[in-house]
Amino acid sequence: MGTDNLDSNPLIMAIFGSEAARKPQENEYINKKDGFIYCSICKKPKQSRSGGFLHPMQCDCERKEREEAEAEEKKYKHRQALSKRKADCFGSNSKYVDCIFANCDNGVNTKITEFCFNYCVNWREMKKENVSLIFCGNVGRGKTHLAACICNKLIEDYEARVKLITENEFLERYSVIQDRGEYLNELLSYSLLVIDEMGIQTFKGNAVATGYLPFLEDLINRRYNANKPLIITSNLPKTFFINPSKDNVVNRIVSRLKEMAAEPIMFKGEDLRAKKQKEKIERLKKSLNDKAAG
Structure with missing residues (x-):
């Protein structure tokens, strides 16, 4: 299958076309070397290329956030x-x-x-x-x-x-x-x-x-x-x-x-x-005596 057929496939374009047109958001920048969008915090790419198309990928920050969310979900279920x-x-x-x-x-x-x-x-x-x-x-x-x-x-x-x-x-x-x-x-x-x-x-x-x-x-x-x-x-x-x-x-x-x-x-x-009942009674008696003395 040629790339022309891929380019004309609505499903393929719906999945990958938007990634090619995506602009950097907050805490992102375009790396001039490879043209990919990178994370401004961890400096890792958030895009990769395969089969002639740009694919989204998780940077270290997003991966850590996902792992923490999964761990929290696991704890909640536990x-x-x-x-x-x-x-x-x-x-x-x-x-x-x-x-x-x-x-x-x-x-x-x-x-x-x-x-x-x-x-x-x-x-x-x-x-x-x-x-x-x-x-x-x-x-x-x-x-x-x-x-x-x-x-x-x-x-x-x-x-x-x-x-x-x-x-x-x-x-x-x-x-x-x-x-x-x-x-x-x-x-x-x-x-x-x-x-x-x-x-x-x-x-x-x-x-x-x-x-x-x-x-x-x-x-x-x-x-x-x-x-x-x-x-x-x-x-x-x-x-x-x-x-x-x-x-x-x-x-x-x-x-x-x-x-x-x-x-x-x-x-x-x-x-x-x-024993506990006796200790409880003694505490109550002391409390009452202290209040009476006050």
Whole structure:
């Protein structure tokens, strides 16, 4: 095809003809050597020639501006993804969105906190090997807080799909819906599932199993078979997860958890909620006394 045909092609001329007629704008000049338009700031050409036509090209300034815009767009999409992941993870338990290791000064044993942080750092291996965790201890010891820290870090570092639900939330929904299999598949789709407050409904007085126990077994069994890790937080004694039980369902649950999570992690110390409440009351009393004295 000759250049005459190219010159007479309306589409070609519409694309390239305007570039040949373009005049220098602000911060641009024509280089007398090659006749191309250059950037006055970075001194790089903004035009090139190929196939007998002038083509627009990006100078260093424009390239940097484009790369920065792309990076900002990527950050924005990442923030949006994180926000969506966290909303999905915590649902109505939105207070846990701000639980992160950076401000995890919550009275929990430092070694436990570091262990959980390293669990997140090595998440790909933990996920591959189906390494689960069991947090045991009395109420107010920081078990759920630390589990939420793990969830947030996995979301932030890997955009992982994780879910935190209480045993109560699971049983309430599982008990009433018709398609339980669909719900279990939904929970199975998460890379990590946290079952908070295990035993609060499935056991009475942390001793007698209730009719809800097979529901919990069904969930844990599916995660076990699918090689998907769990985090369990529970007020049940450590012996529950170690010693054999008279209840066959309990034994099946514990057997699977032993393989997935090994030995439970004990959260000891004082009731952190009670401690915070006491500190809050003391601050308020001091504030009132100071105002009265003033």
